[in-house]
Amino acid sequence: MSYNNTPDEPVIHVNNISKVFRIYDKPKDRAIEFFANVPRKILGLSRVKRHKEFHSLNNISLTINKGETIGIVGANGAGKSTLLQIICGTLTPTSGNVSVNGRVAALLELGAGFNPDFTGKENIFISASIMGLNDEQIKECYESIVEFSEIGEFIDRPVKTYSSGMFVRLAFSIIAHVDADILIVDEALSVGDAFFVQKCMRFLRAFMEKGTVLFVSHDTASIVNLCDRAVWIERGEKKMDGSAKDVSEAYLAALFKQNNRTVEKSDKTATTVADVIYKDMRADFINGSNLRNDIELFSFNDASKQFGEGGAEITDVNLENTREEPLSWVVGGEDVKLRIKVKCLKSMYSPIVGFYIKDRLGQTLFGDNTYISYLDNPLNVMHNENMDCTFEFSMPILPVGEYSICVAIAEGTQHEHIQHHWIHDAIIFKSHSSSTVTGLVGIPMKKISVSVN
Structure with a gap:
């Protein structure tokens, strides 16, 4: 060499x-x-x-x-x-x-x-x-x-x-x-x-x-x-x-070609389940088996790596159920609330609070922020006032592995802003079991049907 x-x-x-x-x-x-x-x-x-x-x-x-x-x-x-x-x-x-x-x-x-x-x-x-x-x-x-x-x-x-x-x-x-x-x-x-x-x-x-x-x-x-x-x-x-x-x-x-298996053809039509809005048709079966997407949540880590200009401080982050009760476990597919609490250390016009959820390789799976929701009526927060931000969504079905939530508070617009406080890995959570076999995340299926002629 x-x-x-x-x-x-x-x-x-x-x-x-x-x-x-x-x-x-x-x-x-x-x-x-x-x-x-x-x-x-x-x-x-x-x-x-x-x-x-x-x-x-x-x-x-x-x-x-x-x-x-x-x-x-x-x-x-x-x-x-x-x-x-x-x-x-x-x-x-x-x-x-x-x-x-x-x-x-x-x-x-x-x-x-x-x-x-x-x-x-x-x-x-x-x-x-x-x-x-x-x-x-x-x-x-x-x-x-x-x-x-x-x-x-x-x-x-x-x-x-x-x-x-x-x-x-x-x-x-x-x-x-x-x-x-x-x-x-x-x-x-x-x-x-x-x-x-x-x-x-x-x-x-x-x-x-x-x-x-x-x-x-x-x-x-x-x-x-x-x-x-x-x-x-x-x-x-x-x-x-x-x-x-x-x-x-x-x-x-x-x-896939190497692992392909021959499937016998049937002349019967597969049984289907009627549409159920916002619920996976297989949820009852999956949640009663070892395929249930059990996700363990760890506490907010305020000592995790962070940066920012210091105009605001994120004081707490947690996942809650729809009754606003903090969760230590959640099942993929359930409705949850991500709550981010912020203390403003200066007066801010148009603050933006957001989050990312990442897998263990740092790949961003999904995230959102408050900017678009308040675009027509920007917030104006005074010095020493507190912000309580919630994001409500259905928890995706996550493959087995470790994940983290990154949270941030900024001021300005989507493209031009001052980053006041950004916390990497504010919450770590772990998916212990899953029905998802491909992709980065799974989503609940409203209906799956097969017709064989």
């Missing part, structure tokens, strides 16, 4: 690389093969073969330009991680070559590169130095790395005592502070709590504005959301290279 600083060349150029792994049935076969072949090589005789060959990658070529965000998709065992490790330099290709222009920071296997017997602090210095920082640079950013990781006193303990989430916190904190040109992230972010994953995704989105990102995920929705381009790897070969949308759709189509 070569590293250079020529700005006219691509950031990463992968040229016909292949990787072949030798697979031995028994550990001793490796030694037998080695010692048996030493004299045979000297005498020019054919070599003894005690292994099988696994072709992880086959003649893959890839060019990545500066500033691109590339998604890598493919099934388990397709060769995605092998490709990334070769680009990072932790694996050597069997044939072909890779040219990298810039400093690479990678989060691949969980805790890869950490010495389990060393403390978190010692591993920071080791990992950061491997990524190209000298001792003085590491000392300058050390406190920021520790603060970002949020592992507290564990920084002075051996990393072998860490949980998987703490491994990710420390590893990501290091790569976020090495001033890299290229960031490579594998599926490691699937581990960790919702607050930290949201923080990582905010960093990732900021990095994408100036750097080059290779992002591996089985979640095609996140690939489409984050990436300009995607590459589909299948059985060690490059199956497709194109726009993130086109590649993701083709990959999903192949998965």
Whole structure:
């Protein structure tokens, strides 16, 4: 692998690389093969073969330009991680070559590169130095790395005592502070709590504005959301290279085709249920089964990351039922009220209160604000007055996972305003079970029917 600083060349150029792994049935076969072949090589005789060959990658070529965000998709065992490790330099290709222009920071296997017997602090210095920082640079950013990781006193303990989430916190904190040109992230972010994953995704989105990102995920929705381009790897070969949308759709189509099952045709008409307004026709059945969309709500976190000019303060956020009772659990499809309480620290003309609901990758699922509702009659709130804002809606049916609510208070118009108080992850909530199998959210179905002729 070569590293250079020529700005006219691509950031990463992968040229016909292949990787072949030798697979031995028994550990001793490796030694037998080695010692048996030493004299045979000297005498020019054919070599003894005690292994099988696994072709992880086959003649893959890839060019990545500066500033691109590339998604890598493919099934388990397709060769995605092998490709990334070769680009990072932790694996050597069997044939072909890779040219990298810039400093690479990678989060691949969980805790890869950490010495389990060393403390978190010692591993920071080791990992950061491997990524190209000298001792003085590491000392300058050390406190920021520790603060970002949020592992507290564990920084002075051996990393072998860490949980998987703490491994990710420390590893990501290091790569976020090495001033890299290229960031490579594998599926490691699937581990960790919702607050930290949201923080990582905010960093990732900021990095994408100036750097080059290779992002591996089985979640095609996140690939489409984050990436300009995607590459589909299948059985060690490059199956497709194109726009993130086109590649993701083709990959999903192949998965559906692969998992397709034959359904026997019936000459009977399926039973249908009459329309019920604002209620899913399957609600009674779903809510009586393990498919009920049980969503656990956590308390308002006023210490979550926030910013703003300070002209107003969000003092409380909670979800309530239609009787205005605070909820700790809710079922997808139920009517809820999101209540946001604000204290005005200055007089404001045309304040705007709003929210976003995001998934664990930071993708905005939906949201709204008060601007349009008061467009013809803007509010005028005086200093020290309080605002009590409610948004009433039906909670979508959410796939299993962790989500967060971001809330904000601004002043002005939809497009030109002053942001007074913005709180990331004001409330974290978790969907424990769901009837939704595709998409980012599900919505109640008023009627589903099938007619077979």
